[in-house]
Amino acid sequence: MRLRRKTITYKRILDRRFIQDTPNNFIENFINGRKHFYSSSGRSGMLLLIDMLAIKPGEEVLLPAFSPEGLILPFKKKEIRRKYYSLDENLNPDISDIERIIKESDIKLIVVIHYFGLKNNIEGVQNINKKDIPLLEDCAHAFLSKDKMGIYLGMSGDIAFFSFPKFLPVPDGGLFIFNKSTLYSDKPSIHRPGLLMKLAWISGLTSLIFNTIHIKNLWAKPLQIFSVIFYAFHYKLICSLNKPYRISKYSLLSLKRFAYEVIIRRRESNVAYYNSKFDGIQLDTNLPGYFLKESDRKNLQKRLRNKQIESLTYYKRWFYYEKPLNASNAYKPSIILEHLLLPVNEYLNSGDLQRVTETVCKYLNK
DSSP, X not given: OOBOTTTOOHHHHTOGGGBOSSOOOHHXXXXXXXXXXXXXXXXXXXXXXXXXXXXXXXXXXXXXXXXXXXXXXXXXXXTXXXXXXXXXXXXXXXXXXXXXXXHHSOEEEEEEEOGGGOOOOXXXXXXXXXXXXXXXXXXXXXXXXXXXXXXXXXXXXXXXEEEGGGTSSOSOOEEEEESSGGGOOSSOOOBOOOHHHHHHHHHHHHHHHHHHOOOOSTTXXXXXXXXXXXXXXXXXXXXXXXXXXXXXXXXXXXXTTBOHHHHHHHHHHHHHHHHHHOOOOOOSSOOSSEEXXXXXXXXXXXXXXXXXXXXXXXXXXTEEOSSOSSTTOOOOOHHHHSEEEEOOOTTOOHHHHHHXXXXXXXXXXX
């Protein structure tokens, strides 16, 4: 979620306003003494978590009907059966459906996803979890998001995991926190990065370089194409990994130097700017994006891309469920179909935001 080549350059990515000269304790305070482990990604860490919870092949886990490939693949690799519970059009869990499945099946793990960084009804799931089944909060898109009481998401379930590259300029990094310490294993089997993992890092970094180079000559389009190719290679490598890997030293050191409070204030300021310009949806989250409601969002997204402005609709293409919930196979939450995410990354300046708003306003007033 960023403006493309013309506005995001390495000079901005290395902006000293968002990086501290000395390490800070933000992440340590966020963990707050709880059992935890780092991994190269959420997908990689999930493989380790399955081993720690002793979930065996053929046993069953319960996932939302709208689940990402990255969540499903680790269970498929471990030959663990997946069951899915229903969601309403706002992606809230159907509590009665979860209760029914828990009664009928021997579920070993329940997963609740905080979609778009917004708090989901995890308390409702906890209330009907009479069998004390481990409850995992998927906070991959909810790092730094808070509920209405000002409490960070990831504090309610037995386990929570976060994905750093979705929020910060690091090549990798997943964090699993255990609110229920008895589920944690003292000797997690996590591997040092091998050749495939290093190739994945290199391909991901190369994709970033090609995508952020500030260039206006004939090489611009080829570099953009190379960026897509290298990212596809990076994603293929990540999906092929069948072992849990450690987070890179670069990411671990970087996480101690980001000026988190400054980043949060800048993103909130950018969201406030959009709120003053659009009649959108104000989200109580630090997710790096702003939701704008537009029923014809596909054409709006095309118009923005023509201006080299990158917007996004989360999960539209790569979210799926393996078995349809009903015969019509119609599962289309309104928040997916009619909302577009505009960039609010801290590296954007006032000129960037103005260009976004001018493009959107011209489209809305067409």
